[in-house]
Amino acid sequence: MTDEGQxxxxxxxxxxxxxxWVGERAIAGVEAFLGVVSLGGSVARWMVRPPFRLENLxxxxxxxxxxxxxxxxxxxxxxxMVFATQSWSAFERFGxxxxxxxxxxxxxxxxxxxxLSALMITMRAGSATCTELGTMRVTEQVDALETMAVSPxxxxxxxxxxxxxxxxPLLAMLFDTAGIFGGFAVAVLIKGLSVGTxxxxxxxxxxxxxxxxxxxxxxxxxxxxxLIACYRGYYASGGAKGVGQATTNAMVTSAVSVFILDYLLxxxxx
Amino acid sequence: MAERIPMISVRDLYKSFGxxxxxxxxxxxxxxxxxxxILGGSGSGKTVLMKHIIGLLKPDRGQVFVExxxxxxxxxxxxxxxxxxxxxxxxxxxxxxxxxxxxxxxxPLREHSKLAESEIRKxxxxxxxxVGLHDVAEKYPAELSGGMRKRVGLARAIVRDPKIVLYDxxxxxxxxxxxxxxxxxxxxxxxxLGVTSLVISHDVASSFKVxxxxxxLSDGKIVAHAPPAQLRASTHPVVKLFLSTWFGxx
Numbered sequence: 001m002t003d004e005g006q007x008x009x010x011x012x013x014x015x016x017x018x019x020x021w022v023g024e025r026a027i028a029g030v031e032a033f034l035g036v037v038s039l040g041g042s043v044a045r046w047m048v049r050p051p052f053r054l055e056n057l058x059x060x061x062x063x064x065x066x067x068x069x070x071x072x073x074x075x076x077x078x079x080x081m082v083f084a085t086q087s088w089s090a091f092e093r094f095g096x097x098x099x100x101x102x103x104x105x106x107x108x109x110x111x112x113x114x115x116l117s118a119l120m121i122t123m124r125a126g127s128a129t130c131t132e133l134g135t136m137r138v139t140e141q142v143d144a145l146e147t148m149a150v151s152p153x154x155x156x157x158x159x160x161x162x163x164x165x166x167x168x169p170l171l172a173m174l175f176d177t178a179g180i181f182g183g184f185a186v187a188v189l190i191k192g193l194s195v196g197t198x199x200x201x202x203x204x205x206x207x208x209x210x211x212x213x214x215x216x217x218x219x220x221x222x223x224x225x226x227l228i229a230c231y232r233g234y235y236a237s238g239g240a241k242g243v244g245q246a247t248t249n250a251m252v253t254s255a256v257s258v259f260i261l262d263y264l265l266x267x268x269x270x
Numbered sequence: 271m272a273e274r275i276p277m278i279s280v281r282d283l284y285k286s287f288g289x290x291x292x293x294x295x296x297x298x299x300x301x302x303x304x305x306x307x308i309l310g311g312s313g314s315g316k317t318v319l320m321k322h323i324i325g326l327l328k329p330d331r332g333q334v335f336v337e338x339x340x341x342x343x344x345x346x347x348x349x350x351x352x353x354x355x356x357x358x359x360x361x362x363x364x365x366x367x368x369x370x371x372x373x374x375x376x377x378p379l380r381e382h383s384k385l386a387e388s389e390i391r392k393x394x395x396x397x398x399x400x401v402g403l404h405d406v407a408e409k410y411p412a413e414l415s416g417g418m419r420k421r422v423g424l425a426r427a428i429v430r431d432p433k434i435v436l437y438d439x440x441x442x443x444x445x446x447x448x449x450x451x452x453x454x455x456x457x458x459x460x461x462x463l464g465v466t467s468l469v470i471s472h473d474v475a476s477s478f479k480v481x482x483x484x485x486x487l488s489d490g491k492i493v494a495h496a497p498p499a500q501l502r503a504s505t506h507p508v509v510k511l512f513l514s515t516w517f518g519x520x
Contacts, residue, residue, distance in 0.1 A: 051381075140364035147324050147436075148378045149353040151346065 032253070036231045039153075043161050043227070046154035053155065060159040064125040064226070065167035069174065071124060072117050076175035079112055080104055080182025088191055097191070101198040102205035104183030109206065109214040113175035115262055118168065118221035122254040126229035129160050130250040133233025134243035142234070157230045161223065168222020169215040176214065213269045220261060225254040275338045277302040277434060277466040278323055283332035285318055292318050293329070294490035300483070302433075305460055305467040307477040310487035311512065316470040317361075319487065320436055323468065324356055325349040336434070354382060357427030357465075361439040363419035365411040365426070371398070372407040375426045382430065397425040400462065401455055417448035421455060428459055435459060437469040441476045449476060456480045474516035486512070 087103050133156060136142050145152045180202070187193040232250035236243050278300040285293040292315040300306040308316050321327040322334055325341050333340050341352050357378075365374050375394045379385055385393070398407065401421040411419055420440060427435055437456065441449040453476050460467055471477050477484055478498045486494040486501070488508045494501055502513060 136366075139362060139367075140360045141366055143321075143326060144358070144360060144364035144366075146326055147353055147356060147358040148381065149350040150381050151350070 032231070035235070036227055039157070039231050039234070040161075040227050042153050043157050043230075046151055047158050047162070049154065053159065056155065056159040057162060060163035061167060063128075064121060064160070064163040064222075065170055068117075068120055068124055068167070068171055072120050072171045072175050073178045075116055075120055076108070076113065076178030077182040079116060079175075080108060080179035080184075081186050082182075083107060083112070083179075084183035084186035088187060097187070097193055098197045098201045099205075100187045100191075100193065101180075101183060101202040104187075105180050105202045105206040106210055108179035108183075109176050109210045110217075111214070111262065111266075113172040113179060114168075114214045114218035114221055115258055117171040117175045117218060118225055118258045119255060121164065121168065121171065121222060122225045122229070122251060122258070125164070126225050126254055127247055127251060129226065130229040130233035130236075130247045131243060133157075133230060134236030134246045137234060137236050138239055138243060152234070157234065160230055161226050164222035164224075164226025165219055166222075168218040168220075171222075172214055172218035176211065213265075216269075217262065217265050220265060221258050224257055224261060228254045228257060274301070276300055276335070277337060278468065279333075279335040279338075280319070280323070281333040281335070283319070283322060283334065284330045285315075285322065285327065286330055292490055293322075293332075296332070296487070296490070296492055298485055298492055298495070300466060300468055302466050303460075303464055304482040305456065305469065305480055306483045306485060307469045307471055307481040308485050308487055309471055309474070309477050309512070311472060314487045315490050316472075316487055317438055320438060320468065320470050324353060324358060324436060354430070355433045356436060357430070357432040357434070358436040359420065359423045359427045359438065359440055361442055363411070363416075363423035365419055365422055367411050370408050370410055371403075371414070371422050374411070374422060375407075375429050378426065378430050393429060394425075397429045398422075400428070400458060401425045402451070415448075417444055417451065420444070420452060424455055424459065428463060428465070431463060432465065434466045434468065437467065437471075439470055439472070441471065441473045449473070452476075453479045474513060 083104050084100055087100050088097060091097050091099055091103075133142075136156070142152045142156070145155055184198055188195055188198050229250045232246040232253070233243075236246035238245070276299040278298070280296050280298040283293050283296040284291075296319060298306075298308075298319075308319060310316050318327065322329055323336070325334075325344065329342060332342070334342055336352055336355060339352065341349065344352065365371075366377070369377070372394055375397060376390050379390050379393060395407070398404070401424050403418065403421055403425065406414065406418065406422070411422070414422065424435075440452050440456065444452060456467060456469065457480055459465055467480075469477070469480060481498050483495065484498055484501045485492045486504070486506070486509050488506075493506050494504045494509045496504070501509065502517065504510060504513075
């Protein structure tokens with residue numbers, strides 16, 4: 001029989017602390033989610049109000065999109081090559097090497113392009129955005145904008161969030177192209193599959209719906225990861241340490257959000 | 271004769287952050303064309319009070335009038351209209367570090383006017399000259415000293431000829447010579463541009479030099495409000511103690 005009085009005295013305290021820790025994390029998570037949604041609403045409202053600062057917008061297109069071209073193309077190329085190599089070694093046991101092309105193409109267009117290009121945007125543009133906005137916040141540059149009667153949401157956040165929304169699908173298309181070319185290089189140029197077989201089997205099995213699914217996902221991911229980066233940076237506090245913490249939070253939250261959203265959007269499409 | 275409306279008027283202002291009560295019923299009037307210094311120790315709520323005046327914070331209770339208009343109930347768009355009356359000099363200057371000095375100072379003009387580039391250049395260089403800066407227009411803030419950054423901050427604050435200029439701790443962290451220069455700059459801005467100035471400070475010497483009126487903030491309230499000469503005669507214990515750090519005990 002267990003005697004309550006005989007329990008080690010630290011056990012109840014440890015259990016209480018663990019429950020409190022989980023509770024605090026849950027509350028912080030819900031607050032952050034509501035904060036991101038609220039900031040998203042604010043961005044949407046300021047997006048449709050003049051003035052429209054096209055110069056800022058194109059600067060962010062350049063930073064988020066053009067600046068990510070090389071890293072996304074390289075990631076796509078090697079992902080396609082690795083995937084083709086692995087699937088070739090599996091399919092050749094059944095004499096089904098001709099399926100390597102469509103397998104690579106479907107996986108890349110539906111899943112890998114949106115997810116991996118979103119992670120590249122997160123690491124490259126999201127981290128820089130969060131750090132820049134956080135630094136502006138703690139050095140009162142955001143307050144300075146407000147006192148000059150310029151909305152920081154409109155001036156700083158709208159172009160960054162729009163860049164994520166619009167550059168996400170473009171970078172995913174680049175990833176698609178580089179990834180399928182990587183698969184083609186391995187299957188056709190290295191393993192010796194005929195060009196016709198690779199292209200025809202891919203064309204037979206992969207349809208516009210697969211590409212559309214990937215592009216819709218990448219638009220959502222681009223929007224969400226930039227919104228999270230903006231939220232964490234915009235509300236950063238506590239000097240250099242606070243900005244560093246905000247950036248770490250932004251990266252972790254963005255990456256986890258991409259995987260969760262990928263699953264949820266996959267349910268919608270299928 | 272009609273009563274003159276103060277440029278800034280604060281009535282019964284309360285603000286707390288969580289359990290911490292920062293402002294506990296502030297009342298303050300700042301007349302047009304004068305310089306009022308809010309003097310007080312660190313953590314007395316000076317910056318919080320200033321942020322209410324420009325609408326960066328909303329009070330728990332009370333009213334803030336700018337030229338007779340209560341700014342507390344205004345939404346973001348309406349606040350933008352009111353903020354165009356202000357220029358603000360931040361403690362750390364808050365210059366945009368991705369822009370040159372010229373781009374920083376011209377920023378308010380580009381955002382709120384459709385002036386030709388030649389007119390913008392003329393105004394920017396004029397204002398930089400008023401604060402005693404030459405040949406720094408193409409430099410970035412990181413290339414300037416702390417005092418020079420503050421002067422650029424003032425040039426940016428006055429470039430649109432605002433009615434009110436707010437100074438947040440303008441002399442903190444500066445050497446005595448640069449402090450003196452910044453004081454002169456505040457006086458020059460008042461004399462040449464006729465602006466109403468509100469200065470947040472804990473620097474007694476500077477406050478007595480630039481102020482027409484000094485309001486002493488302690489425990490979230492204005493406990494003394496008078497011209498500098500009269501404030502020296504204040505019998506309030508905190509004011510006496512604070513002033514004694516500069517003037518001595520007698």
